[in-house]
Amino acid sequence: MEPVQSNNNASGKPVIEINNLYKAFGDQKVLNGFSLELLEGENLVLMGKSGSGKSVMIKCLVGLMEPDNGTVKVLGKDISKLKHIELDELRTHIGFLFQGSALYDSMTVRENLEFPLRRHTKNMTNRDRETRVREALENVGLPKTMDLMPAELSGGMQRRIALARALILKPRIIIYDEPTTGLDPITAKEIILLMMNIQKMYRTSSLIITHDVDCARVISNRMILLLDGINYAQGTFKELSTSTDPKIQAFFK
Numbered sequence: 001m002e003p004v005q006s007n008n009n010a011s012g013k014p015v016i017e018i019n020n021l022y023k024a025f026g027d028q029k030v031l032n033g034f035s036l037e038l039l040e041g042e043n044l045v046l047m048g049k050s051g052s053g054k055s056v057m058i059k060c061l062v063g064l065m066e067p068d069n070g071t072v073k074v075l076g077k078d079i080s081k082l083k084h085i086e087l088d089e090l091r092t093h094i095g096f097l098f099q100g101s102a103l104y105d106s107m108t109v110r111e112n113l114e115f116p117l118r119r120h121t122k123n124m125t126n127r128d129r130e131t132r133v134r135e136a137l138e139n140v141g142l143p144k145t146m147d148l149m150p151a152e153l154s155g156g157m158q159r160r161i162a163l164a165r166a167l168i169l170k171p172r173i174i175i176y177d178e179p180t181t182g183l184d185p186i187t188a189k190e191i192i193l194l195m196m197n198i199q200k201m202y203r204t205s206s207l208i209i210t211h212d213v214d215c216a217r218v219i220s221n222r223m224i225l226l227l228d229g230i231n232y233a234q235g236t237f238k239e240l241s242t243s244t245d246p247k248i249q250a251f252f253k
């Protein structure tokens with residue numbers, strides 16, 4: 001069965017272009033000619049089994065790992081050609097929501113949110129910083145949590161705060177790594193709806209790594225399936241979930 005390779009006529013110019021990426025560790029070929037394009041304004045879901053190379057791909061994407069071959073362009077810039085300081089600047093346009101939220105436990109919500117601001121916007125006044133934190137908390141529906149510690153929040157609230165932190169620099173791209181993992185179905189649904197609202201409010205382009213079929217169904221404009229080191233199939237949720245290819249079907253069970 002031929003892999004599905006359509007792209008749902010998604011419009012907009014690419015904000016991420018990964019072309020023919022190769023990465024091996026010794027004899028283990030992890031990425032074997034993987035390509036991906038994230039278009040402006042779209043929600044692209046990437047699915048791949050555990051150990052298929054999603055994290056390796058993300059590390060290559062943000063310049064934390066050097067691929068053996070292939071090119072990565074972010075916002076039109078070839079990241080292999082950037083100086084350290086330029087790469088650092090480029091990374092401020094990418095927000096990350098990590099698996100399990102990854103908030104700093106010993107910091108209040110406010111300090112967690114201020115952390116990226118202090119690092120990347122040296123000239124910001126305290127008042128502007130506070131306004132930005134308030135705005136981000138309001139946008140994730142938690143305006144009154146500023147002075148709480150992460151341990152005082154539920155798992156769903158922690159995920160929202162982590163999303164507020166990912167948004168604080170107003171990134172053009174957000175990478176979500178398993179955004180609904182570890183949450184009950186109702187909270188997971190709330191997070192998905194919030195991600196959709198965020199896309200509208202901040203006009204971000206999102207790359208969403210998930211195993212959650214419901215999440216993919218609701219949020220994706222387009223999907224890519226990573227299998228055997230390549231983008232084995234891409235298309236809309238409907239196209240892929242109704243494929244008769246057993247390797248594609250396996251992703252939707």
Ligand SMILES: Nc1ncnc2c1ncn2[C@@H]1O[C@H](COP(=O)(O)OP(=O)(O)OP(=O)(O)O)[C@@H](O)[C@H]1O
Nearest residue numbers: 025026028030048049050051052053054055056057
């Ligand atoms: N620095 C490294 N050195 C050696 N092998 C590595 C390194 N980084 C990743 N790998 C291997 O590459 C493969 C892909 O790992 P990766 O973490 O990208 O998988 P993943 O798709 O993100 O998995 P998961 O869904 O479980 O997070 C794994 O077999 C892993 O052991």
